Amino acid sequence: MLTALLVMSILALVLGAGLGFSALKFKVEGNPLVGKIDAILPQTQCGQCGYPGCRPYATAIAEGEADINMCPPGGEEGIQKLAELLGVEAKPFGAGAAPKPKAVAFVDENNCIGCTLCLQACPVDAILGAAKQMHTIIASECTGCELCIAPCPVDCISMEPIAESVTTWKWQYPVYAFIPSTEATRR
Amino acid sequence: MRQLHRFHGGVHPPTNKTQSSETPIIASAMPSKLVIPLHQHVGNIARPVVSVGEHVLKGQVIGKADGRLSSAVHASTSGTIATIGYSKVAHPSGMDDLCVTLIPDGKDEWVANLGADYRELSHTDIRHRLRDAGVVGLGGAVFPSDMKLYGGKHQIKTLVLNGAECEPYITCDDRLMRERAAEILLGAEMMRDLLHAEEVVVGIEDNKPEALAAMQQAIVDGKHARMEAVAVPTVYPGGGAKQLIRVLTGIEVAAGVRSTEMGVQCFNVATAYSAYRAISYGEPMLSRVVTVTGNVERPQNYEVLLGTPVAELVAQAGLKSGTQGYIMGGPMMGFLLPSDQVGVVKATNCIIATAPTLFPAPAPTMPCIRCTRCAEVCPAELQPQELHWFAKAREFGKAQDYHLFDCIECGACSYVCPSNIPLVQYYRYAKSEIWARERDKTAADTARQRHEYRQFRLEREKQEKAEKLAQKERAALLAKQQADAAAATANTDEDAQARIQAAMARVQAQHDATQPRNTANLTPEQQAKIDEIEARRAHIQELAHPEADLDKHHEPPKE
Numbered sequence: 001m002l003t004a005l006l007v008m009s010i011l012a013l014v015l016g017a018g019l020g021f022s023a024l025k026f027k028v029e030g031n032p033l034v035g036k037i038d039a040i041l042p043q044t045q046c047g048q049c050g051y052p053g054c055r056p057y058a059t060a061i062a063e064g065e066a067d068i069n070m071c072p073p074g075g076e077e078g079i080q081k082l083a084e085l086l087g088v089e090a091k092p093f094g095a096g097a098a099p100k101p102k103a104v105a106f107v108d109e110n111n112c113i114g115c116t117l118c119l120q121a122c123p124v125d126a127i128l129g130a131a132k133q134m135h136t137i138i139a140s141e142c143t144g145c146e147l148c149i150a151p152c153p154v155d156c157i158s159m160e161p162i163a164e165s166v167t168t169w170k171w172q173y174p175v176y177a178f179i180p181s182t183e184a185t186r187r
Numbered sequence: 188m189r190q191l192h193r194f195h196g197g198v199h200p201p202t203n204k205t206q207s208s209e210t211p212i213i214a215s216a217m218p219s220k221l222v223i224p225l226h227q228h229v230g231n232i233a234r235p236v237v238s239v240g241e242h243v244l245k246g247q248v249i250g251k252a253d254g255r256l257s258s259a260v261h262a263s264t265s266g267t268i269a270t271i272g273y274s275k276v277a278h279p280s281g282m283d284d285l286c287v288t289l290i291p292d293g294k295d296e297w298v299a300n301l302g303a304d305y306r307e308l309s310h311t312d313i314r315h316r317l318r319d320a321g322v323v324g325l326g327g328a329v330f331p332s333d334m335k336l337y338g339g340k341h342q343i344k345t346l347v348l349n350g351a352e353c354e355p356y357i358t359c360d361d362r363l364m365r366e367r368a369a370e371i372l373l374g375a376e377m378m379r380d381l382l383h384a385e386e387v388v389v390g391i392e393d394n395k396p397e398a399l400a401a402m403q404q405a406i407v408d409g410k411h412a413r414m415e416a417v418a419v420p421t422v423y424p425g426g427g428a429k430q431l432i433r434v435l436t437g438i439e440v441a442a443g444v445r446s447t448e449m450g451v452q453c454f455n456v457a458t459a460y461s462a463y464r465a466i467s468y469g470e471p472m473l474s475r476v477v478t479v480t481g482n483v484e485r486p487q488n489y490e491v492l493l494g495t496p497v498a499e500l501v502a503q504a505g506l507k508s509g510t511q512g513y514i515m516g517g518p519m520m521g522f523l524l525p526s527d528q529v530g531v532v533k534a535t536n537c538i539i540a541t542a543p544t545l546f547p548a549p550a551p552t553m554p555c556i557r558c559t560r561c562a563e564v565c566p567a568e569l570q571p572q573e574l575h576w577f578a579k580a581r582e583f584g585k586a587q588d589y590h591l592f593d594c595i596e597c598g599a600c601s602y603v604c605p606s607n608i609p610l611v612q613y614y615r616y617a618k619s620e621i622w623a624r625e626r627d628k629t630a631a632d633t634a635r636q637r638h639e640y641r642q643f644r645l646e647r648e649k650q651e652k653a654e655k656l657a658q659k660e661r662a663a664l665l666a667k668q669q670a671d672a673a674a675a676t677a678n679t680d681e682d683a684q685a686r687i688q689a690a691m692a693r694v695q696a697q698h699d700a701t702q703p704r705n706t707a708n709l710t711p712e713q714q715a716k717i718d719e720i721e722a723r724r725a726h727i728q729e730l731a732h733p734e735a736d737l738d739k740h741h742e743p744p745k746e
Contacts, residue, residue, distance in 0.1 A: 038635070041631075042627070042631050042634075043630075043631040043632070043634035043635040043638065044634065045634065045638050053638065054635070054638075123638050123641065124634050124637040124638050124641065125637055125640075125641050126637070141633070141634075141637060143630075143634045164282070165282065165284075166226065166276065166278050166280055166282050166283075166284045168623070168626070169278075169280040169282055169619075170616075170619040170620060170622075170623055171279075171612065171615040171616045171618075171619045172612075172616065173616050174609050174612040174613055174616065176552045176609070177551075178551070178552065178553065178554065179551040
């Protein structure tokens with residue numbers, strides 16, 4: 001009787017200590033789901049979802065505050081992936097959110113006055129310039145978020161759709177019709 | 188006698204090689220224009236270094252290699268640059284790419300070029316020369332050869348020369364081996380030297396006995412040690428690098444592993460030939476042997492200047508009526524050219540004029556019946572039917588789990604498919620989708636990084652500003668305290684006060700001594716004049732303001 005009690009209590013102590021130790025040692029900072037959702041989002045940081053960037057939107061999704069169909073740059077596929085990750089039904093885009101073709105910003109250098117307002121708006125520092133100096137877009141870093149367009153006082157920024165080139169061209173999905181054989185139709 | 192091995196699967200399509208293999212290579216006629224794409228190789232597009240209207244010589248660089256993985260492009264003959272712009276290129280997309288259009292002047296005048304004995308050059312120098320000569324793999328992959336000629340950390344035991352040429356219709360390597368075996372072998376010697384390889388093995392399919400005999404004879408004549416030409420069984424795709432390596436050495440190159448890690452490097456025979464010409468004669472890649480066959484009067488191998496429009500090349504072989512298009516490459520792996528005006532590129536080993544009589548329209552496609560005949564013939568030992576399902580359902584992750592990227596797109600599976608499913612199209616579609624996704628993912632990761640860094644920077648700037656402000660405030664406070672303290676001590680310290688007075692007196696004295704005024708040192712006449720003027724001025728002032736002294740402390744009179 002006593003031995004059994006002793007054994008059980010020692011066991012409880014050891015396991016409790018182990019659990020307590022691992023709780024401290026392997027503590028996870030923040031919600032790990034946020035990172036996973038953020039990895040799916042396209043990182044344009046455009047704010048079209050109503051949140052100030054991709055990570056805030058990911059946090060909102062993880063906390064159940066935001067829907068998964070608010071990210072136009074992610075496309076239908078982004079919704080599919082989010083639905084898969086969160087185990088919910090995929091749904092069409094919410095009101096006002098529709099995907100657009102990919103584009104990069106373009107500064108009309110004849111009209112740029114060098115006010116640096118777009119520089120401050122760019123979430124990924126993809127605009128090069130300084131006060132009273134002409135600005136230009138680093139096209140390879142531009143995410144196409146359109147955040148630089150509104151602040152420009154002379155409206156010299158426009159979006160240029162990215163054209164497909166030989167290096168980015170993709171093979172098409174094979175499309176063909178199944179033609180029923182004559183025997184099948186005769187039957 | 189070398190022990191040969193087998194690779195899995197393979198098919199035996201009709202070879203159709205004899206039409207073009209029995210006549211010697213002839214030089215193609217000078218075309219009216221050359222359309223030379225600047226992107227004829229794997230890697231970065233060459234940077235154009237000529238301008239429109241410029242006269243260039245044969246062999247002059249018109250596109251410089253840009254970046255580590257790239258290759259140079261040259262003027263195939265002397266002439267004038269007509270345009271540098273986008274036009275259709277030999278690519279399955281049918282899209283435009285940057286091309287240089289050259290109008291030949293007919294003189295075929297060479298730029299000064301220096302050949303050298305490779306044994307007198309350093310290995311680095313040879314690789315640089317190959318890169319500047321635009322030598323790339325001519326088997327079809329057009330990978331820059333200099334990048335493959337590093338011994339690196341892996342000891343290369345065997346250098347395999349690929350003369351298998353397994354695709355139907357193509358005979359350009361066959362003719363090259365028959366006619367220029369000695370130079371191919373000299374190129375192989377140079378490659379062996381660069382790779383520090385022990386032995387050289389040339390693999391030639393046994394349906395080319397003349398080429399095999401020529402190569403064996405050249406090995407004997409050239410006294411090449413540890414080099415042999417071996418007949419391999421004719422099975423499609425026995426000319427695939429992995430398959431040929433397997434047959435000749437028994438080594439199976441695993442998924443995601445380079446053959447160099449297993450001690451084997453593989454080059455096409457034509458690449459060895461071009462590399463030798465580039466070093467020994469200083470001749471860059473300006474032309475290649477192209478098989479022109481199919482629906483033509485005289486199927487034939489031509490030595491074609493790069494950039495020659497396909498229409499002008501095919502016309503020389505006597506185009507028959509009923510031609511509907513041109514396939515570049517073989518019927519198994521080739522693709523339909525988007526136009527007959529595209530220029531011949533380094534990857535063009537064969538042009539087949541197609542006609543319904545030669546290539547009847549495929550039978551209608553039927554659903555997959557899971558017969559697994561594709562799996563039986565797959566040389567990469569994949570499960571093509573599974574890959575087909577996954578690609579069709581766009582389940583790319585699963586397709587990758589089934590080793591989609593080990594597929595060499597040889598087309599053996601579609602060849603045997605009883606339902607005529609265009610299987611390779613599915614694999615190509617899946618591969619390019621996966622690549623596009625990876626590009627997007629990398630772009631997103633970069634954007635995330637840049638965004639996070641920007642936020643970090645803004646935060647840091649804010650902190651720095653706050654810190655600076657705090658520092659300024661602290662400094663102001665300190666200065667005020669010090670001033671107060673100084674004032675406090677000044678009142679009590681009379682000694683200091685006296686010292687200050689003394690110092691001020693000294694300064695005044697110095698000032699007077701160094702800066703003589705114009706009123707000092709006057710002559711008596713001048714002094715008298717000044718006195719007179721002053722007296723007059725005083726008088727006038729008195730007349731103007733008689734009560735000036737009285738009104739001094741009163742308000743001015745109102746008007």
